Amino acid sequence: MAAEDEFLADPAELAAKLGRSEDDPKLLYALRAASRRFRGQVHHPVTFVADDVVVLDGSGRESLLLPVWPVTAVSAVVLDGTELVEGTDYNWSDAGILRRLGCLHWPDRLRCLQVTYSHGWNGWSEIPGDIQEAVLERAEAGLTIPVGVQSKAVGGQSVTFGAQAAAGATEAWTKAVDRYKVRASAEA
Template identity: 45%
Template structure:
């Protein structure tokens, strides 16, 4: 499997805001952290992944949810090791429809496919850069030192919150909304 790129935004965009070189190690670490946070909240890699193989359990239902979307191409589907032809794909939603009705329960379904976005949507890149800028500027200073019975406290590190733009981008790109209950 060719995995996703480490960043969901161009380091040059963050570098321009911070007036730092795009190769700055701290800048790249902040961009990687913001990208990881976004991917975690939307529950998929977002960027293009090719030849990804996933193992799913049969559900007894006609539709099978893939763990990432949009689906660019499905190269193989197997049910308990046997190739299955004629599977229909809902690309944007990441759904597979069994050609004979239902995916057998307790079956192991193996799917090899390409998924994700290339290029990364502008709304995603923008909020990732904004979050990375905040992460970069957050001071990871020591908050408290205790020695024996003496304790000294320093100013607390600023929390990295989210903006309304972040919330909207996450909601727009998140998968598997049905398991929020």
């Protein structure tokens, strides 16, 4: 697996901030752990996935949301066993909106729609900055904040760490997870 697929942020950025080598095993472990944690909390890889197949419930509405965005391609939409035609039966947007065309609505039935689509970002240059920042913050905390320690005094200086920083649930982390987590197949 290439580093751009494994990590959700550039190891060189974390290395520069912390004054470490970008091939430092502890730095790479912390970044890998933060990337895995983010992926686990949003329930998808974030990086590019080609031809992902999902089965969706119909909404009874004209539009519905695909679970993961950005959408880069929709290669097939099958409704109750019949393949639909893009531009005639449906259209889609990179925001993950799948719209029924011709004054029609998606049926209001469970598991009636199978969609094959590609989604995600290609490498660090495309991954949104808020994801990268949240992952870099978590990796830095993993390297610099001792687990379970909230306060530390050395030679007359005292440092107190908040529980959020130690656990990784900072406001930036929470906002990024909420923004990019898998969406329910609700109306658009």
